[in-house]
Amino acid sequence: MADKETDSSGFLRAQSLTSMAQREIERLVMEGHYSPGERINENALATRLGISRGPVREACRTLAAQGLVQLIPNRGVFIRVITEEDAKSVYEVRAGLFGYCGMLLAGRITRAQLDHLELLIEQMEVAANASDFDRYYPANLTFHDFLISASGNERLVRTYHDLVRQLHLFRTRGLVSGDGMKASNREHREIVAGLASRDAQRAFKAMHDHVIAGRDRAMGAIAHAGS
Amino acid sequence: MADKETDSSGFLRAQSLTSMAQREIERLVMEGHYSPGERINENALATRLGISRGPVREACRTLAAQGLVQLIPNRGVFIRVITEEDAKSVYEVRAGLFGYCGMLLAGRITRAQLDHLELLIEQMEVAANASDFDRYYPANLTFHDFLISASGNERLVRTYHDLVRQLHLFRTRGLVSGDGMKASNREHREIVAGLASRDAQRAFKAMHDHVIAGRDRAMGAIAHAGS
DNA sequence: CCGTATTTGTCCGTATGTATG
Protein backbone atom coordinates (compact mmCIF):
# COMPACT_ATOMS: atom_id res chain seq x y z
CA MET A 1 0.00 0.00 0.00
CA ALA A 2 3.02 2.28 -0.22
CA ASP A 3 2.24 5.54 -1.97
CA LYS A 4 3.74 5.47 -5.37
CA GLU A 5 1.85 7.81 -7.61
CA THR A 6 1.78 10.92 -5.48
CA ASP A 7 5.32 11.33 -4.38
CA SER A 8 5.49 14.34 -2.15
CA SER A 9 9.17 14.22 -1.27
CA GLY A 10 11.51 15.15 -4.06
CA PHE A 11 11.15 13.68 -7.50
CA LEU A 12 12.73 10.32 -7.01
CA ARG A 13 10.52 7.25 -7.24
CA ALA A 14 8.87 8.37 -10.44
CA GLN A 15 5.68 6.48 -11.09
CA SER A 16 6.56 5.82 -14.69
CA LEU A 17 9.32 6.82 -17.01
CA THR A 18 6.83 8.19 -19.50
CA SER A 19 5.28 10.66 -17.08
CA MET A 20 8.71 11.55 -15.79
CA ALA A 21 9.89 12.22 -19.32
CA GLN A 22 6.78 14.26 -19.98
CA ARG A 23 7.35 16.54 -17.02
CA GLU A 24 11.02 16.81 -17.89
CA ILE A 25 10.39 17.77 -21.52
CA GLU A 26 7.81 20.27 -20.39
CA ARG A 27 10.29 21.78 -17.99
CA LEU A 28 13.00 21.95 -20.65
CA VAL A 29 10.65 23.70 -23.03
CA MET A 30 9.34 26.14 -20.44
CA GLU A 31 12.79 27.02 -19.21
CA GLY A 32 13.90 27.73 -22.72
CA HIS A 33 16.35 24.88 -23.23
CA TYR A 34 14.54 24.28 -26.47
CA SER A 35 13.66 27.07 -28.85
CA PRO A 36 10.37 27.22 -30.75
CA GLY A 37 10.64 25.31 -33.99
CA GLU A 38 13.58 23.30 -32.75
CA ARG A 39 13.47 19.56 -33.18
CA ILE A 40 13.65 17.23 -30.20
CA ASN A 41 16.08 14.44 -30.90
CA GLU A 42 14.56 11.32 -29.40
CA ASN A 43 17.84 9.49 -29.08
CA ALA A 44 19.71 12.38 -27.53
CA LEU A 45 16.92 13.13 -25.08
CA ALA A 46 16.52 9.49 -24.11
CA THR A 47 20.25 9.23 -23.45
CA ARG A 48 20.18 12.45 -21.51
CA LEU A 49 17.36 11.18 -19.31
CA GLY A 50 19.01 7.80 -18.98
CA ILE A 51 16.05 5.94 -20.45
CA SER A 52 15.11 4.38 -23.76
CA ARG A 53 13.24 5.97 -26.61
CA GLY A 54 9.90 4.31 -25.93
CA PRO A 55 8.80 6.45 -22.98
CA VAL A 56 10.16 9.55 -24.71
CA ARG A 57 8.02 8.89 -27.76
CA GLU A 58 4.93 8.30 -25.65
CA ALA A 59 5.52 11.47 -23.66
CA CYS A 60 5.84 13.44 -26.89
CA ARG A 61 2.51 12.07 -28.10
CA THR A 62 0.82 13.47 -25.02
CA LEU A 63 2.56 16.82 -25.34
CA ALA A 64 1.58 16.98 -28.99
CA ALA A 65 -2.07 16.42 -28.15
CA GLN A 66 -1.78 19.20 -25.61
CA GLY A 67 -0.39 21.49 -28.27
CA LEU A 68 3.04 21.99 -26.75
CA VAL A 69 4.92 20.28 -29.54
CA GLN A 70 4.14 19.37 -33.11
CA LEU A 71 4.57 15.94 -34.65
CA ILE A 72 5.57 15.62 -38.27
CA PRO A 73 5.52 12.06 -39.61
CA ASN A 74 8.93 10.65 -40.36
CA ARG A 75 10.47 13.98 -39.43
CA GLY A 76 10.22 14.16 -35.68
CA VAL A 77 8.75 16.30 -32.98
CA PHE A 78 9.23 20.06 -33.02
CA ILE A 79 8.68 22.64 -30.34
CA ARG A 80 5.40 24.28 -31.18
CA VAL A 81 5.82 27.60 -32.93
CA ILE A 82 3.28 30.07 -31.64
CA THR A 83 2.86 32.96 -34.01
CA GLU A 84 1.70 36.32 -32.83
CA GLU A 85 -1.70 35.77 -34.40
CA ASP A 86 -1.88 32.33 -32.87
CA ALA A 87 -1.21 33.74 -29.42
CA LYS A 88 -3.93 36.28 -29.96
CA SER A 89 -6.36 33.47 -30.76
CA VAL A 90 -5.47 31.61 -27.60
CA TYR A 91 -5.84 34.76 -25.53
CA GLU A 92 -9.22 35.35 -27.09
CA VAL A 93 -10.53 31.89 -26.25
CA ARG A 94 -9.08 32.23 -22.78
CA ALA A 95 -10.84 35.55 -22.37
CA GLY A 96 -14.13 34.04 -23.45
CA LEU A 97 -13.74 31.19 -21.01
CA PHE A 98 -12.67 33.44 -18.17
CA GLY A 99 -15.57 35.75 -18.83
CA TYR A 100 -17.98 32.84 -18.87
CA CYS A 101 -16.49 31.73 -15.59
CA GLY A 102 -17.51 35.14 -14.27
CA MET A 103 -21.06 34.60 -15.47
CA LEU A 104 -21.26 31.32 -13.62
CA LEU A 105 -19.64 32.74 -10.52
CA ALA A 106 -21.88 35.78 -10.28
CA GLY A 107 -24.74 33.56 -9.25
CA ARG A 108 -22.98 31.36 -6.77
CA ILE A 109 -19.97 33.07 -5.23
CA THR A 110 -19.96 33.29 -1.46
CA ARG A 111 -18.97 36.10 0.85
CA ALA A 112 -16.05 34.04 2.13
CA GLN A 113 -14.76 33.58 -1.39
CA LEU A 114 -15.04 37.28 -2.09
CA ASP A 115 -13.10 38.00 1.08
CA HIS A 116 -10.36 35.67 0.01
CA LEU A 117 -10.12 37.38 -3.36
CA GLU A 118 -9.90 40.76 -1.71
CA LEU A 119 -7.11 39.50 0.50
CA LEU A 120 -5.15 38.45 -2.56
CA ILE A 121 -5.76 41.85 -4.12
CA GLU A 122 -4.33 43.50 -1.03
CA GLN A 123 -1.20 41.38 -1.34
CA MET A 124 -0.87 42.33 -4.99
CA GLU A 125 -1.40 45.96 -4.12
CA VAL A 126 1.60 45.87 -1.82
CA ALA A 127 3.72 44.09 -4.40
CA ALA A 128 2.65 46.46 -7.16
CA ASN A 129 3.52 49.53 -5.13
CA ALA A 130 6.95 48.06 -4.51
CA SER A 131 7.27 47.05 -8.15
CA ASP A 132 8.01 43.60 -6.78
CA PHE A 133 7.02 41.31 -9.60
CA ASP A 134 8.32 38.23 -7.84
CA ARG A 135 5.72 38.74 -5.13
CA TYR A 136 3.01 39.91 -7.50
CA TYR A 137 3.21 36.96 -9.86
CA PRO A 138 2.29 34.07 -7.52
CA ALA A 139 -0.57 36.00 -5.92
CA ASN A 140 -1.85 36.85 -9.37
CA LEU A 141 -1.67 33.20 -10.36
CA THR A 142 -3.55 32.18 -7.22
CA PHE A 143 -6.18 34.83 -7.88
CA HIS A 144 -6.92 33.48 -11.33
CA ASP A 145 -6.79 29.82 -10.33
CA PHE A 146 -9.11 30.48 -7.44
CA LEU A 147 -11.67 32.10 -9.70
CA ILE A 148 -11.56 29.31 -12.27
CA SER A 149 -11.74 26.62 -9.62
CA ALA A 150 -14.63 28.36 -7.90
CA SER A 151 -16.69 27.88 -11.04
CA GLY A 152 -17.25 24.35 -9.88
CA ASN A 153 -16.83 23.13 -13.43
CA GLU A 154 -13.92 20.75 -13.57
CA ARG A 155 -13.84 20.72 -17.34
CA LEU A 156 -13.64 24.47 -17.44
CA VAL A 157 -10.63 24.28 -15.15
CA ARG A 158 -8.88 21.78 -17.38
CA THR A 159 -9.63 23.59 -20.62
CA TYR A 160 -8.55 26.94 -19.24
CA HIS A 161 -5.40 25.46 -17.77
CA ASP A 162 -4.40 23.93 -21.10
CA LEU A 163 -4.78 27.29 -22.81
CA VAL A 164 -2.67 29.07 -20.21
CA ARG A 165 0.07 26.52 -20.59
CA GLN A 166 0.13 27.00 -24.34
CA LEU A 167 0.64 30.69 -23.79
CA HIS A 168 3.71 30.00 -21.73
CA LEU A 169 5.39 28.88 -24.95
CA PHE A 170 4.95 32.40 -26.19
CA ARG A 171 6.85 33.62 -23.18
CA THR A 172 5.30 36.88 -22.18
CA ARG A 173 5.45 36.95 -18.42
CA GLY A 174 7.86 39.39 -16.86
CA LEU A 175 7.02 41.98 -19.45
CA VAL A 176 4.55 43.75 -17.25
CA SER A 177 5.93 46.90 -15.75
CA GLY A 178 5.09 48.46 -12.40
CA ASP A 179 2.31 50.44 -14.03
CA GLY A 180 1.11 47.23 -15.62
CA MET A 181 0.74 45.60 -12.24
CA LYS A 182 -1.26 48.52 -10.91
CA ALA A 183 -3.53 48.55 -13.94
CA SER A 184 -3.96 44.81 -13.66
CA ASN A 185 -4.90 45.03 -10.01
CA ARG A 186 -7.44 47.75 -10.72
CA GLU A 187 -9.07 45.27 -13.07
CA HIS A 188 -8.98 42.69 -10.30
CA ARG A 189 -10.98 45.03 -8.11
CA GLU A 190 -13.52 45.50 -10.85
CA ILE A 191 -13.79 41.72 -11.18
CA VAL A 192 -14.55 41.32 -7.48
CA ALA A 193 -16.96 44.24 -7.60
CA GLY A 194 -18.72 42.70 -10.58
CA LEU A 195 -19.02 39.35 -8.85
CA ALA A 196 -20.19 40.93 -5.62
CA SER A 197 -22.91 42.79 -7.50
CA ARG A 198 -24.27 39.45 -8.76
CA ASP A 199 -24.47 41.01 -12.19
CA ALA A 200 -23.54 38.16 -14.55
CA GLN A 201 -22.99 40.45 -17.47
CA ARG A 202 -20.79 42.84 -15.58
CA ALA A 203 -18.75 39.94 -14.22
CA PHE A 204 -18.35 38.56 -17.71
CA LYS A 205 -17.12 41.85 -19.05
CA ALA A 206 -14.75 42.46 -16.15
CA MET A 207 -13.12 39.06 -16.40
CA HIS A 208 -13.10 38.95 -20.18
CA ASP A 209 -11.62 42.40 -20.52
CA HIS A 210 -9.00 41.64 -17.91
CA VAL A 211 -7.57 38.84 -20.03
CA ILE A 212 -7.65 40.98 -23.17
CA ALA A 213 -5.96 43.82 -21.34
CA GLY A 214 -3.35 41.40 -20.06
CA ARG A 215 -2.78 40.23 -23.60
CA ASP A 216 -2.22 43.78 -24.75
CA ARG A 217 0.16 44.44 -21.90
CA ALA A 218 2.10 41.28 -22.66
CA MET A 219 2.07 41.52 -26.43
CA GLY A 220 2.32 45.24 -26.81
CA ALA A 221 6.10 45.13 -26.64
CA ILE A 222 6.14 42.64 -29.47
CA ALA A 223 4.13 44.82 -31.78
CA HIS A 224 6.90 45.71 -34.18
CA ALA A 225 7.06 43.01 -36.83
CA GLY A 226 3.77 43.79 -38.50
CA SER A 227 2.72 41.02 -40.85
CA MET B 1 6.21 14.37 -54.27
CA ALA B 2 3.29 11.96 -54.14
CA ASP B 3 0.76 12.83 -51.50
CA LYS B 4 1.23 10.56 -48.60
CA GLU B 5 -0.29 12.18 -45.57
CA THR B 6 -3.71 13.01 -46.95
CA ASP B 7 -4.84 9.81 -48.54
CA SER B 8 -8.18 10.43 -50.10
CA SER B 9 -8.75 7.00 -51.59
CA GLY B 10 -9.62 4.33 -49.12
CA PHE B 11 -7.56 3.78 -46.05
CA LEU B 12 -4.66 1.88 -47.49
CA ARG B 13 -1.27 3.55 -47.41
CA ALA B 14 -1.76 4.90 -43.95
CA GLN B 15 0.71 7.59 -43.09
CA SER B 16 1.68 5.94 -39.87
CA LEU B 17 0.47 2.99 -37.89
CA THR B 18 0.04 5.16 -34.83
CA SER B 19 -2.40 7.55 -36.48
CA MET B 20 -4.16 4.63 -38.10
CA ALA B 21 -4.50 2.93 -34.74
CA GLN B 22 -5.74 6.18 -33.24
CA ARG B 23 -8.52 6.57 -35.77
CA GLU B 24 -9.40 2.92 -35.45
CA ILE B 25 -9.63 3.01 -31.66
CA GLU B 26 -11.71 6.15 -31.89
CA ARG B 27 -14.03 4.45 -34.34
CA LEU B 28 -14.34 1.37 -32.15
CA VAL B 29 -15.23 3.53 -29.17
CA MET B 30 -17.71 5.67 -31.06
CA GLU B 31 -19.43 2.68 -32.59
CA GLY B 32 -19.81 1.11 -29.21
CA HIS B 33 -17.44 -1.83 -29.62
CA TYR B 34 -16.01 -0.75 -26.31
CA SER B 35 -18.18 0.19 -23.38
CA PRO B 36 -17.34 3.03 -21.01
CA GLY B 37 -15.10 1.82 -18.22
CA GLU B 38 -13.94 -1.16 -20.24
CA ARG B 39 -10.23 -1.82 -20.49
CA ILE B 40 -8.44 -1.84 -23.82
CA ASN B 41 -6.15 -4.81 -24.03
CA GLU B 42 -3.03 -3.62 -25.80
CA ASN B 43 -1.99 -7.05 -26.96
CA ALA B 44 -5.39 -8.05 -28.23
CA LEU B 45 -5.91 -4.76 -30.03
CA ALA B 46 -2.46 -4.84 -31.59
CA THR B 47 -3.07 -8.35 -32.84
CA ARG B 48 -6.48 -7.36 -34.12
CA LEU B 49 -5.00 -4.46 -36.07
CA GLY B 50 -2.12 -6.59 -37.25
CA ILE B 51 0.51 -4.33 -35.74
CA SER B 52 2.72 -4.30 -32.65
CA ARG B 53 2.02 -2.74 -29.31
CA GLY B 54 4.20 0.33 -29.79
CA PRO B 55 1.88 2.26 -32.11
CA VAL B 56 -1.13 1.19 -30.06
CA ARG B 57 0.40 2.57 -26.89
CA GLU B 58 1.29 5.84 -28.58
CA ALA B 59 -2.21 6.19 -29.99
CA CYS B 60 -3.68 5.64 -26.54
CA ARG B 61 -1.48 8.38 -25.11
CA THR B 62 -2.92 10.83 -27.60
CA LEU B 63 -6.48 9.70 -26.93
CA ALA B 64 -5.88 10.00 -23.20
CA ALA B 65 -4.70 13.58 -23.58
CA GLN B 66 -7.83 14.26 -25.58
CA GLY B 67 -9.94 12.85 -22.80
CA LEU B 68 -11.36 9.89 -24.69
CA VAL B 69 -9.67 7.27 -22.60
CA GLN B 70 -8.13 7.21 -19.17
CA LEU B 71 -4.69 5.87 -18.33
CA ILE B 72 -4.12 4.17 -15.01
CA PRO B 73 -0.48 3.30 -14.27
CA ASN B 74 0.26 -0.41 -14.36
CA ARG B 75 -3.40 -1.09 -14.93
CA GLY B 76 -4.00 -0.11 -18.51
CA VAL B 77 -6.16 2.22 -20.54
CA PHE B 78 -9.87 2.41 -19.91
CA ILE B 79 -12.64 3.91 -21.97
CA ARG B 80 -13.43 7.19 -20.33
CA VAL B 81 -16.44 7.06 -18.09
CA ILE B 82 -18.50 10.19 -18.49
CA THR B 83 -20.83 10.64 -15.59
CA GLU B 84 -24.01 12.58 -15.93
CA GLU B 85 -22.54 15.47 -13.98
CA ASP B 86 -19.40 15.31 -16.07
CA ALA B 87 -21.43 15.56 -19.25
CA LYS B 88 -23.24 18.56 -17.83
CA SER B 89 -19.89 20.23 -17.21
CA VAL B 90 -18.76 19.65 -20.77
CA TYR B 91 -22.06 20.94 -22.12
CA GLU B 92 -21.68 24.03 -19.97
CA VAL B 93 -18.18 24.82 -21.25
CA ARG B 94 -19.36 24.14 -24.76
CA ALA B 95 -22.26 26.51 -24.25
CA GLY B 96 -19.95 29.23 -22.99
CA LEU B 97 -17.65 28.78 -25.96
CA PHE B 98 -20.50 28.70 -28.45
CA GLY B 99 -22.01 31.80 -26.92
CA TYR B 100 -18.69 33.59 -27.05
CA CYS B 101 -18.44 32.57 -30.69
CA GLY B 102 -21.71 34.41 -31.17
CA MET B 103 -20.28 37.53 -29.54
CA LEU B 104 -17.33 37.47 -31.93
CA LEU B 105 -19.53 36.74 -34.91
CA ALA B 106 -22.04 39.51 -34.22
CA GLY B 107 -19.46 42.05 -35.21
CA ARG B 108 -18.10 40.43 -38.28
CA ILE B 109 -20.63 38.11 -39.91
CA THR B 110 -21.43 38.87 -43.54
CA ARG B 111 -24.70 38.86 -45.39
CA ALA B 112 -23.55 35.91 -47.48
CA GLN B 113 -22.82 33.91 -44.36
CA LEU B 114 -26.23 34.72 -42.93
CA ASP B 115 -27.82 33.59 -46.17
CA HIS B 116 -25.97 30.32 -45.99
CA LEU B 117 -27.15 29.75 -42.44
CA GLU B 118 -30.73 30.46 -43.43
CA LEU B 119 -30.44 27.95 -46.23
CA LEU B 120 -29.37 25.30 -43.78
CA ILE B 121 -32.28 26.20 -41.52
CA GLU B 122 -34.66 25.68 -44.43
CA GLN B 123 -33.22 22.23 -45.00
CA MET B 124 -33.62 21.39 -41.34
CA GLU B 125 -37.16 22.73 -41.40
CA VAL B 126 -38.08 20.25 -44.12
CA ALA B 127 -36.39 17.40 -42.28
CA ALA B 128 -38.03 18.33 -38.98
CA ASN B 129 -41.50 18.43 -40.51
CA ALA B 130 -40.90 14.97 -41.93
CA SER B 131 -39.40 13.81 -38.63
CA ASP B 132 -36.45 12.72 -40.75
CA PHE B 133 -33.57 12.72 -38.29
CA ASP B 134 -31.14 11.25 -40.80
CA ARG B 135 -31.51 14.37 -42.90
CA TYR B 136 -31.71 16.75 -39.98
CA TYR B 137 -28.54 15.58 -38.29
CA PRO B 138 -25.92 16.39 -40.96
CA ALA B 139 -27.44 19.79 -41.69
CA ASN B 140 -27.44 20.53 -37.98
CA LEU B 141 -23.80 19.51 -37.78
CA THR B 142 -22.91 21.74 -40.71
CA PHE B 143 -24.80 24.62 -39.14
CA HIS B 144 -22.80 24.45 -35.94
CA ASP B 145 -19.47 23.85 -37.65
CA PHE B 146 -20.07 26.75 -39.95
CA LEU B 147 -20.73 29.07 -37.06
CA ILE B 148 -17.67 28.00 -35.12
CA SER B 149 -15.44 28.19 -38.18
CA ALA B 150 -16.77 31.61 -39.06
CA SER B 151 -15.38 32.92 -35.78
CA GLY B 152 -12.04 33.05 -37.51
CA ASN B 153 -10.40 31.77 -34.35
CA GLU B 154 -8.69 28.50 -35.13
CA ARG B 155 -8.09 27.70 -31.49
CA LEU B 156 -11.74 28.18 -30.72
CA VAL B 157 -12.56 25.67 -33.44
CA ARG B 158 -10.16 23.12 -32.02
CA THR B 159 -11.23 23.55 -28.42
CA TYR B 160 -14.91 23.36 -29.29
CA HIS B 161 -14.38 20.33 -31.48
CA ASP B 162 -12.59 18.47 -28.69
CA LEU B 163 -15.48 19.10 -26.34
CA VAL B 164 -18.04 17.87 -28.85
CA ARG B 165 -16.08 14.72 -29.39
CA GLN B 166 -16.00 14.02 -25.67
CA LEU B 167 -19.76 14.29 -25.58
CA HIS B 168 -20.06 11.60 -28.18
CA LEU B 169 -18.83 9.17 -25.53
CA PHE B 170 -21.93 10.01 -23.58
CA ARG B 171 -24.01 8.94 -26.53
CA THR B 172 -26.95 11.24 -26.65
CA ARG B 173 -27.60 11.83 -30.32
CA GLY B 174 -30.67 10.29 -31.79
CA LEU B 175 -32.66 10.98 -28.68
CA VAL B 176 -34.23 14.11 -30.03
CA SER B 177 -37.78 13.62 -31.08
CA GLY B 178 -39.63 15.32 -33.90
CA ASP B 179 -40.71 18.05 -31.52
CA GLY B 180 -37.09 18.36 -30.40
CA MET B 181 -35.98 19.06 -33.95
CA LYS B 182 -38.60 21.77 -34.36
CA ALA B 183 -37.66 23.39 -31.07
CA SER B 184 -33.99 23.20 -31.98
CA ASN B 185 -34.59 24.83 -35.33
CA ARG B 186 -36.57 27.63 -33.74
CA GLU B 187 -33.48 28.32 -31.69
CA HIS B 188 -31.44 28.29 -34.87
CA ARG B 189 -33.61 31.06 -36.23
CA GLU B 190 -33.10 33.08 -33.08
CA ILE B 191 -29.35 32.60 -33.48
CA VAL B 192 -29.38 33.95 -37.01
CA ALA B 193 -31.66 36.78 -35.96
CA GLY B 194 -29.34 37.64 -33.11
CA LEU B 195 -26.32 37.65 -35.36
CA ALA B 196 -28.08 39.69 -38.01
CA SER B 197 -29.02 42.29 -35.42
CA ARG B 198 -25.32 42.76 -34.62
CA ASP B 199 -26.25 42.57 -30.97
CA ALA B 200 -23.34 40.71 -29.39
CA GLN B 201 -25.21 40.05 -26.19
CA ARG B 202 -28.28 38.73 -27.92
CA ALA B 203 -26.11 36.49 -30.09
CA PHE B 204 -24.32 35.19 -27.03
CA LYS B 205 -27.55 34.34 -25.30
CA ALA B 206 -29.08 32.71 -28.36
CA MET B 207 -26.10 30.48 -29.03
CA HIS B 208 -25.41 29.73 -25.39
CA ASP B 209 -28.99 28.86 -24.62
CA HIS B 210 -29.22 26.67 -27.70
CA VAL B 211 -26.49 24.40 -26.39
CA ILE B 212 -28.05 24.26 -22.94
CA ALA B 213 -31.43 23.49 -24.43
CA GLY B 214 -29.83 20.78 -26.55
CA ARG B 215 -28.29 19.35 -23.43
CA ASP B 216 -31.64 19.23 -21.70
CA ARG B 217 -33.21 17.58 -24.73
CA ALA B 218 -30.45 15.00 -24.90
CA MET B 219 -30.10 14.35 -21.19
CA GLY B 220 -33.69 14.64 -20.17
CA ALA B 221 -34.37 11.03 -21.00
CA ILE B 222 -31.52 9.96 -18.76
CA ALA B 223 -32.90 11.76 -15.74
CA HIS B 224 -34.03 8.75 -13.84
CA ALA B 225 -31.07 7.42 -11.87
CA GLY B 226 -30.83 10.35 -9.50
CA SER B 227 -27.70 10.18 -7.40
C1' DC C 1 -1.79 -15.59 2.11
C1' DC C 2 0.86 -17.49 -1.70
C1' DG C 3 1.80 -19.04 -6.52
C1' DT C 4 0.60 -18.60 -11.19
C1' DA C 5 -1.00 -16.32 -15.30
C1' DT C 6 -1.79 -12.26 -17.67
C1' DT C 7 -0.78 -7.54 -18.77
C1' DT C 8 1.71 -3.43 -18.67
C1' DG C 9 6.34 -1.05 -18.73
C1' DT C 10 10.72 -0.80 -20.74
C1' DC C 11 14.59 -1.69 -23.73
C1' DC C 12 16.94 -2.89 -27.93
C1' DG C 13 17.47 -4.31 -32.77
C1' DT C 14 16.10 -3.64 -37.47
C1' DA C 15 13.81 -1.41 -41.39
C1' DT C 16 12.34 2.66 -43.66
C1' DG C 17 12.36 7.23 -44.62
C1' DT C 18 14.68 11.90 -44.67
C1' DA C 19 18.47 15.19 -44.87
C1' DT C 20 23.16 16.18 -46.47
C1' DG C 21 27.68 16.01 -48.89
Place this chain on the structure above:
DNA sequence: ACATACATACGGACAAATACG
Protein backbone atom coordinates in the same frame (compact mmCIF):
# COMPACT_ATOMS: atom_id res chain seq x y z
C1' DA D 1 21.69 13.01 -59.18
C1' DC D 2 23.65 9.59 -56.07
C1' DA D 3 25.44 7.71 -52.08
C1' DT D 4 26.03 8.14 -47.26
C1' DA D 5 24.71 9.30 -42.58
C1' DC D 6 21.25 9.88 -39.47
C1' DA D 7 16.64 9.91 -37.33
C1' DT D 8 12.31 8.00 -36.92
C1' DA D 9 8.97 3.89 -37.21
C1' DC D 10 8.11 -0.49 -35.99
C1' DG D 11 8.57 -5.09 -34.12
C1' DG D 12 9.95 -8.28 -30.67
C1' DA D 13 11.77 -9.74 -26.10
C1' DC D 14 12.54 -9.23 -21.28
C1' DA D 15 11.30 -7.40 -16.63
C1' DA D 16 7.96 -5.70 -13.33
C1' DA D 17 3.53 -5.18 -11.63
C1' DT D 18 -1.14 -6.58 -11.21
C1' DA D 19 -5.05 -9.86 -11.13
C1' DC D 20 -6.76 -14.32 -10.36
C1' DG D 21 -7.21 -18.84 -8.34
